Amino acid sequence: MIYFYKLKGIGMIQTPHLSTDGIIKLYDENDSFLGIIFIERLNKPFGIALPGGFVDIGESVESALIREMKEETNLDVEIEELLNIYSDPKRDPRFHTASAVYICKAKGKPKALDDAKDIFIYKLEEIPFEKLVFDHCKIVNDFLEVTKL
Amino acid sequence: MIYFYKLKGIGMIQTPHLSTDGIIKLYDENDSFLGIIFIERLNKPFGIALPGGFVDIGESVESALIREMKEETNLDVEIEELLNIYSDPKRDPRFHTASAVYICKAKGKPKALDDAKDIFIYKLEEIPFEKLVFDHCKIVNDFLEVTKL
Numbered sequence: 001m002i003y004f005y006k007l008k009g010i011g012m013i014q015t016p017h018l019s020t021d022g023i024i025k026l027y028d029e030n031d032s033f034l035g036i037i038f039i040e041r042l043n044k045p046f047g048i049a050l051p052g053g054f055v056d057i058g059e060s061v062e063s064a065l066i067r068e069m070k071e072e073t074n075l076d077v078e079i080e081e082l083l084n085i086y087s088d089p090k091r092d093p094r095f096h097t098a099s100a101v102y103i104c105k106a107k108g109k110p111k112a113l114d115d116a117k118d119i120f121i122y123k124l125e126e127i128p129f130e131k132l133v134f135d136h137c138k139i140v141n142d143f144l145e146v147t148k149l
Numbered sequence: 150m151i152y153f154y155k156l157k158g159i160g161m162i163q164t165p166h167l168s169t170d171g172i173i174k175l176y177d178e179n180d181s182f183l184g185i186i187f188i189e190r191l192n193k194p195f196g197i198a199l200p201g202g203f204v205d206i207g208e209s210v211e212s213a214l215i216r217e218m219k220e221e222t223n224l225d226v227e228i229e230e231l232l233n234i235y236s237d238p239k240r241d242p243r244f245h246t247a248s249a250v251y252i253c254k255a256k257g258k259p260k261a262l263d264d265a266k267d268i269f270i271y272k273l274e275e276i277p278f279e280k281l282v283f284d285h286c287k288i289v290n291d292f293l294e295v296t297k298l
Contacts, residue, residue: 013203014167014205015166015167015168015203015204015205015206016167016204016206017162017164018164018165018167018247019164054162054164055164055165055236055247056163056164057163057164057165057238057245058238058245059238060236060237060238061234061236061247064237082233082234084229084231085210085231085234085249087204087209087210087211088209089206089207089209091206096207097155098167098204098210098249100234100249130247142221
C-alpha cells in the first residue's frame with residue numbers, strides 16, 4: 001500500500017492518524033445502567049483508557065469503532081451518536097492522532113481482549129479521572145456534560 | 150517525517166487520510182442569510198464541492214478547517230458545530246479519505262483562491278445537487294435536515 005500521494009496542485013499528503021474511541025454505556029438485561037467501560041492498556045502509554053483503536057484503510061469510522069469495541073471488550077455495541085473529534089496534536093504522546101469519539105450502548109459481559117490488559121465497569125461517580133491517559137479525561141467530561149444518565 | 154510506525158502489539162499503522170470540509174453560511178452586514186458557499190474545483194475530481202482540504206500533521210481539525218476556508222474562499226469562518234465525519238471508503242475516487250464536516254458562518258466577500266477555480270453563493274433552493282462531487286450531495290442533505298435556516 002502506497003501511503004504518499006503526489007497530486008497535481010497539492011503535492012505530498014500526510015495527515016494525522018485517524019482513530020476512534022467508544023464511550024460504552026453498559027446495560028443489564030432489564031435495561032438498568034451498569035456503568036461505562038474502561039480498559040487498562042496493555043501497551044504504552046500505560047494507564048486507564050476508553051476502548052478504541054485505529055481506523056483501517058477501507059473501513060468506515062463507524063465500522064472501525066464496532067470492530068475495535070468487539071476486539072477489546074468482546075461487546076457488540078450499538079452506536080448512538082458522535083460526541084466529537086479530538087485532534088489536538090499533543091493529545092497522543094506517540095504521534096499526532098485524531099480520534100472520532102462515539103457514544104454507544106451494549107449489553108452482555110465485557111472481557112478484556114487484544115490491547116486491553118484488564119477491563120472495568122465504572123459508575124459515573126467512580127470514574128478514576130486521575131488515571132486516564134491521552135485526553136480521555138476531557139473526553140469523558142464532555143460526555144458527562146451531554147449525557148442524560 | 151516518518152509515516153509508518155512500528156508499535157509493540159499493533160504493527161504498522163496506516164489509516165485513511167483525514168480531511169475537513171465546511172458548510173459556510175454567508176451573512177451580510179445586517180445578519181441576513183445570503184447563501185451557502187460552494188467552489189468549482191480546480192483539480193480532479195472536477196465539479197462543484199464544499200470548500201475543504203486535508204488536515205496537516207501538527208494542526209487540529211478545527212484549525213485546518215479555518216485555514217482551508219481562508220485559503221479557498223478568503224473568508225474568516227466561525228465554527229458553529231460538527232455535522233458529522235464522513236468516511237465511506239468509496240466517497241473519494243482518489244483514495245480513502247475521511248472528512249470531518251463542520252457547519253460554520255462568515256461575513257464578507259468570498260473570493261476563489263487556491264484549489265477553487267470559481268466560487269458560488271447558493272440559496273438553499275438553488276443548490277445544484279447534480280453537480281456536486283464526492284459525497285457532498287449526502288452531506289448537504291444531512292445539513293438541510295438539521296439546519297434552522
